[in-house]
Amino acid sequence: MTSIIKDIYWTLKNELKQVLRDSGVMTIFIVAGVLYPLLYNGIYRNEAVYEIPVAVVDKSASAQSRRYIKKLDATPEVRVKYMANDMEEASKLFKERSINGIVLIPQDYHIKLANREQAHISIYNDMSSFLYYKNLMMAANYTMLDEMAVEYNHVALFNSGGGFSSFLLPALLILIIHQTLFFGIGMIAGTASEESIHHTQIPEHLYGKGIFRVVAGKAACYFSIYSFISVWALIVIPDIFGLPSIGNKITLILFIVPFLLATIFFSMAVSVFIKNRETGIISFLFVTLLLLFLSGFSWPASNMPQIWRWLSYIFPSTHGVQGYIKINSAAAELQHVRFEYVSLWIQAAVYSIFAALSLNFMVNRDLKRFKLNSEVPHNR
Amino acid sequence: MIFNNICRVAKRELVQISKRPIYIISTIVALLFCYLFFFTLMSEGLPERLPIGVADLDNSVISARLCREINSTQATEIVIKESSFTALREEMQRGKIYGIMVIPHNFYSDLLSGKNPTLSFYINNSYLIAGTLAYRDLLSMSVLSNAAYRREVLKAKGYNERDAMGIIQPIIIDNHQIGNSWSNYGIYLLNVLLPGVLQLLVLMSTVYSVGMELKFRSANEWLKCSGGSIVKAVTGKLLPYSILFIIAGLAGNVFMYKVMGYPMNGSFTVIAISTVIFVLAHQAIGVFMVGLFPVLRLATSFAALYGILSFTYAGFTFPIEAMPPLAQGASYLFPLRYYFLVYTREALFASDFSMLVLPLTAMASFIALPLVVIKRLKKAILNGNYSIK
Numbered sequence: 001m002t003s004i005i006k007d008i009y010w011t012l013k014n015e016l017k018q019v020l021r022d023s024g025v026m027t028i029f030i031v032a033g034v035l036y037p038l039l040y041n042g043i044y045r046n047e048a049v050y051e052i053p054v055a056v057v058d059k060s061a062s063a064q065s066r067r068y069i070k071k072l073d074a075t076p077e078v079r080v081k082y083m084a085n086d087m088e089e090a091s092k093l094f095k096e097r098s099i100n101g102i103v104l105i106p107q108d109y110h111i112k113l114a115n116r117e118q119a120h121i122s123i124y125n126d127m128s129s130f131l132y133y134k135n136l137m138m139a140a141n142y143t144m145l146d147e148m149a150v151e152y153n154h155v156a157l158f159n160s161g162g163g164f165s166s167f168l169l170p171a172l173l174i175l176i177i178h179q180t181l182f183f184g185i186g187m188i189a190g191t192a193s194e195e196s197i198h199h200t201q202i203p204e205h206l207y208g209k210g211i212f213r214v215v216a217g218k219a220a221c222y223f224s225i226y227s228f229i230s231v232w233a234l235i236v237i238p239d240i241f242g243l244p245s246i247g248n249k250i251t252l253i254l255f256i257v258p259f260l261l262a263t264i265f266f267s268m269a270v271s272v273f274i275k276n277r278e279t280g281i282i283s284f285l286f287v288t289l290l291l292l293f294l295s296g297f298s299w300p301a302s303n304m305p306q307i308w309r310w311l312s313y314i315f316p317s318t319h320g321v322q323g324y325i326k327i328n329s330a331a332a333e334l335q336h337v338r339f340e341y342v343s344l345w346i347q348a349a350v351y352s353i354f355a356a357l358s359l360n361f362m363v364n365r366d367l368k369r370f371k372l373n374s375e376v377p378h379n380r
Numbered sequence: 381m382i383f384n385n386i387c388r389v390a391k392r393e394l395v396q397i398s399k400r401p402i403y404i405i406s407t408i409v410a411l412l413f414c415y416l417f418f419f420t421l422m423s424e425g426l427p428e429r430l431p432i433g434v435a436d437l438d439n440s441v442i443s444a445r446l447c448r449e450i451n452s453t454q455a456t457e458i459v460i461k462e463s464s465f466t467a468l469r470e471e472m473q474r475g476k477i478y479g480i481m482v483i484p485h486n487f488y489s490d491l492l493s494g495k496n497p498t499l500s501f502y503i504n505n506s507y508l509i510a511g512t513l514a515y516r517d518l519l520s521m522s523v524l525s526n527a528a529y530r531r532e533v534l535k536a537k538g539y540n541e542r543d544a545m546g547i548i549q550p551i552i553i554d555n556h557q558i559g560n561s562w563s564n565y566g567i568y569l570l571n572v573l574l575p576g577v578l579q580l581l582v583l584m585s586t587v588y589s590v591g592m593e594l595k596f597r598s599a600n601e602w603l604k605c606s607g608g609s610i611v612k613a614v615t616g617k618l619l620p621y622s623i624l625f626i627i628a629g630l631a632g633n634v635f636m637y638k639v640m641g642y643p644m645n646g647s648f649t650v651i652a653i654s655t656v657i658f659v660l661a662h663q664a665i666g667v668f669m670v671g672l673f674p675v676l677r678l679a680t681s682f683a684a685l686y687g688i689l690s691f692t693y694a695g696f697t698f699p700i701e702a703m704p705p706l707a708q709g710a711s712y713l714f715p716l717r718y719y720f721l722v723y724t725r726e727a728l729f730a731s732d733f734s735m736l737v738l739p740l741t742a743m744a745s746f747i748a749l750p751l752v753v754i755k756r757l758k759k760a761i762l763n764g765n766y767s768i769k
Contacts, residue, residue, distance in 0.1 A: 024677045032685075042707055043692055049702040068551075094558065095731040102558075116546040122554045128724040129699050130568060134512060137555065144551045145523070153498050154519065157472065157480075159505035164698050167508035187677075244506065278591075278680045282584045283403075285684050286410055286577055289691070290417060299565070300478070300510040303427040305420055322475060329506040332473040 004213060007206060011217025012224075014201070019188070019221065024277065028184040033229040036176045037169075041241045044165035049131045053081035054101040055090040062110035068121070071146060072103065077139035090124075100126040101136040131164070158330045159244055166244050170328055171297040171321045173233050174259075178317040179288050181226060181260075182267040186280025189271035189362070198359070198366040207363060215268065215356045222264045230256050234324065244329035251334055255323050258344035262316035265351035272358035295321035319343045385607045389616025392605050393589070397620065403588070404624075407581050411628055414577040415635070422566030429457040430514050432479040433468040436461060440488035446525050450481070455517035472504050479503045479514035481522070491529045499525075509565070523549070558729060567642050571727070572696040572720055574632050575655070579662045579716055580687045582625050586666025587683045589617060591676035599761040610758040614750065618663050625663075629655040637727070646726035654722045654740060661715040661746035671753025674760035690716040718743040 019025050056072075058065050073080040081099060084090040090102045102124040112119040123140045126132040159166045192198045199207075206214050234256060238245040274280045293299060294312035301309060301322075312318040323340035326332035334341060397404050434450070436443050451458055460477060462468050468480045480502040484490075490497035499522040505511040527549050534543075593599040606613035633652055637644045644651075666683060673679045693700070693714040700711045711717050718739040725731040725739075750757075 024681070027681060040692075043703055044698060045704050045707075046702050049699055095725075095729050096735065097725070097731070112546075113550055116543055116550070118542075118546050118552055119550060120552050120554050122556060124556045124558050127557045127568060128720075128728060129696060130509075130565070131697075131699060131702075133557070137516075137553075140553045141519070144553055147551055153500040154515070155500070155502045156505045156511070156515075157469070157502045159508070159511075162505045162508065162511070164508065167506065168697075170506075278588070278676050281680050281684050282588050283406060283410075285584055285687065286414060286580050288688065289573070289577060289580075290414065293418070293421060297507060298509055299422055300427050300430060300507060302431055303424055303429075305423070308417070308421055325506050326473060326475050330473045330475075330504065332475075336470065336474045 007203075007210065007213040008217040008220060010203075011214050012220045015218045015221040016224075018201075019225070022188070022191070025184050025187050028180050028187065029225060029229070032180045033176065033226075034232060036180075037173055037233045037237045040169060040172055041165065041237065041243075044168065045241070047161060047163035047165050049135055050076050051079040052077065052100045052126075052132055052135050053098065054078050054103060054136060055082040055084045055093050055099045056080050056103045056105070057084050057087055057090050058105050059107040060105045060109035064110040064113050065105045068105065068143060068147065069103075071143045072139055075139040075142060077135040077142075094124075094126070100132040103136075103140065158246075165241075166329070167297070169241075169243050170238075170325050171292065171295055173237065174320040174324050175288065175292055175295070175317055177226065177230060177233060177260075178263050178291070178315075178320060180229075181222065181263050182270070182284070183281050185222065185264070185267040186271045186274045186284070187277055189268070190274040190277045190280055193274065193362060193366075194276050196366040196369045198362045199370060200366075202363060208360070211356050211360045211363070212352075215265075215352060215359055218268065219261065219264045219352070219355075223260055226260050226264075230260060234328070238328065246329070246331045247327040248331070248333065251332075252324075252327050254334060255327055255337065255341060255344075258341065258348050259316060259320040259323070262344045262347035262351060263320070265348055265355045266316055269351050269354035269358050272361055291315055291317045294318055297321055297325060313343065316344060316347055319347075385605075385609065385612045386616040386619065389602070389606045389613055390619045392602070393617050393620050403585075407585055408624075408628070411577065411581055415574060415632065418570055418573055419566075419640075422569065425564040425566055426455075427510060427513060427565070428454050430455060430479070430510050430517075431459040431477045432456045432481065432514055432518070433460040433462060433471055433477045434458050435463065435465050435468055435480065435482045437463070437485045438483045438487040442488045442491065442529065443483045446483065446521075449525060450517075450521050453517055453521065455513055469502075472502070475507075477504075478507060478510040479518055481518055491533070494533060496530075568696075570636065571642070571723055572691075572694050572716070574636070575629070575658060575719055576691050576694065576716060578625065578629055578632065578659070579690060582621070582659055582662040583666050583669075583683045583687045584680070585621055585625075586618065586663050587670055587676070587679045589621065590614070590667060590670045591674075591679050594670075594674055594760060594764075595676045597764060599764070603758075603761050610754055610761070614667055614754075614757075618667070622660065622663060625659045626656050629659050642727075644727050645730040650726045650736065651723065654719060654726075654743065657740065657743050657747070658715055658719050661743050664747045664749045665715075667750040667757075668753055671750065671757040671760075674757065686714075690714045693717050694720045696720050712742070715743045715746055 019029070056069050058069060069080060072078060078101065082090070082093055084093065087102070087104065090099070093099050094102060104122040104124070106120060109119045109121070121140065121144070123136055125136055156162060192201065202214050235245070235249065235252065237243070271280070294308060294315065295318045296304065296312065301312070319340040323337040326337050434447055436447065447458055447461070450456060456479065460468065460471055465480070465482060468477070471477050472480060482500040484497055484499070487497045501518040501522060503511045503515045503518070593602045602617070603610065603613050606616060630652055633648070633655055636642045637648055637651070665686070669683050670679045673682060692698070693711045694716040695711060700708055721739040722736055725735045
């Protein structure tokens with residue numbers, strides 16, 4: 001028993017030394033892990049688009065239409081920038097990109113209202129961004145409801161401001177941790193493969209079955225570094241920047257543990273395919289985008305084709321994003337994220353076996369190369 | 381003579397590619413996979429039948445009818461009915477439903493006695509897209525259903541249908557979508573996501589193919605092949621990739637606008653031309669990065685950071701003008717931003733050509749970027765005094 005702990009501790013110490021010495025890996029772990037959250041929070045700080053410029057074509061030119069326009073202008077979503085004479089003028093302004101929407105009030109607007117008939121108002125949405133569309137649609141409808149005095153009661157239960165960064169950032173933060181770990185571990189393994197030194201880094205008595213101790217030691221090293229980065233990115237950052245953070249912190253920490261373990265073992269298992277120092281980033285960078293959409297934070301998971309849903313379950317990031325959003329933004333407890341929590345532990349267990357297999361494979365490969373070279377030293 | 385040298389370098393590159401075809405094959409496979417993935421992921425256009433829950437505290441004939449009517453709309457589907465709000469809130473925390481509608485206790489009797497009962501609904505904006513869509517549906521259902529029952533009361537009192545509606549809902553908002561008339565979320569995202577994936581792959585392959593000459597110390601031989609001219613060496617080396625990625629980009633254009641029938645209100649040729657410029661601009665940026673950092677690792681990391689930031693700075697999800705002023709300026713540094721401007725102005729809105737001159741010129745000017753670092757790159761090749769780690 002003591003020898004197991006001794007071996008694990010020895011690997012941990014050894015790995016930590018190597019990581020600290022490797023400026024490339026440190027850049028990914030520390031700079032990317034620490035600075036990315038700051039950068040993205042800076043960019044998306046404003047949360048929403050306010051007062052998008054629109055043009056109004058008021059054919060009715062009545063007291064009623066003026067009241068509607070005034071109320072529309074008063075909404076935080078839009079600002080009436082131009083009063084255009086006709087649709088032609090408005091559409092010219094639109095094509096010049098001076099406005100992000102057009103509101104048309106027809107000639108008979110006040111007559112219909114006076115006759116107690118239904119009056120129509122047309123809005124023309126800018127479809128170049130979802131947020132322009134959302135703003136004008138909401139503003140026009142709020143104003144309409146206000147004129148009608150309809151009774152309804154709605155509450156945005158979670159992310160009540162409907163903020164954009166409160167929606168995007170939680171998913172991004174998890175993905176930043178997932179991807180920096182993946183690329184960092186890939187770089188470590190790639191370097192060792194490039195220099196064929198996997199075997200020299202591991203004491204001989206740990207080849208074969210003992211490799212599990214090495215895997216555990218390495219994982220402990222990454223885990224200890226990332227426990228700090230995770231607390232920073234997932235707990236401190238949301239507090240600093242006013243992102244949703246209504247979850248129980250203990251629950252959050254209990255959830256982060258299997259997420260980190262699964263991500264670490266997953267990265268170690270896949271790193272067998274990385275032959276050079278840089279090829280991890282070069283070959284797998286585009287996967288970042290796929291993982292973001294597979295996580296189901298934007299296009300709802302309930303509406304994905306089944307095959308992509310199954311695929312998404314392979315990656316720790318999917319469960320990490322879903323669980324983190326539920327705990328942090330919607331105050332879910334562990335029993336509410338049971339599926340994600342259990343999945344992450346299963347992933348951690350399965351990927352740790354694969355990580356051992358892949359490390360064993362790399363050691364044997366390097367050992368063979370080494371023997372080949374030492375048998376025929378003069379051929380080089 | 382000039383072309384001879386360029387061709388010789390290009391041939392050398394082709395030989396190198398054929399020796400290790402795995403990289404080029406995986407690039408093509410990655411691109412095809414991304415196209416396939418995003419097209420099939422959002423094939424619905426807009427998410428439909430979003431799961432919601434209903435707490436029916438009234439349990440009357442009318443409340444049951446309201447539930448059936450909600451189920452008959454495209455956007456939402458009631459998957460859970462509970463008698464308490466708390467149980468539904470937990471389901472929302474589990475992420476099983478995106479919205480909750482509460483039908484109050486006295487809904488039916490209030491309607492009968494001419495009062496205006498209030499429906500309450502709750503949505504989860506942590507999933508902003510699903511939340512917004514569920515919100516829109518629940519809002520219109522609660523307004524309209526209230527109206528529908530009141531209409532029946534009014535009709536019973538002797539009003540005709542038209543007059544009744546005029547009293548209940550005097551104003552109607554007609555939605556029109558300029559450019560993307562289906563209000564299709566897939567169209568909105570894919571037009572930028574696919575060029576975005578393309579630019580990641582172009583950047584990475586450029587940085588790798590130039591950077592590995594330095595790293596594996598074959599750069600001198602590469603330079604000799606071009607007769608000592610660094611410009612020819614770079615041009616010849618990147619030529620095979622230019623052709624490959626331009627074909628890939630144009631194939632994406634054809635697929636989107638010709639096969640899938642995505643909105644194209646302007647000229648396809650303009651989009652095709654901007655795709656060509658787009659690819660060349662990113663190759664130039666790749667060379668610029670290797671020139672700036674002649675160490676493969678640094679160049680890769682830098683290109684990766686830049687490529688990922690491109691998506692943010694395209695400004696298609698979160699508009700640039702809504703960012704803090706300090707963050708806005710960086711948007712000028714990303715060709716994906718200019719491509720997005722060209723695409724919206726040409727394909728969606730069919731603006732005047734004068735609106736395209738600026739973004740197209742800006743995008744094209746990136747192609748000159750390698751000239752800034754070309755001397756530095758040559759020096760790095762000749763001296764070979766860069767670390768390989």
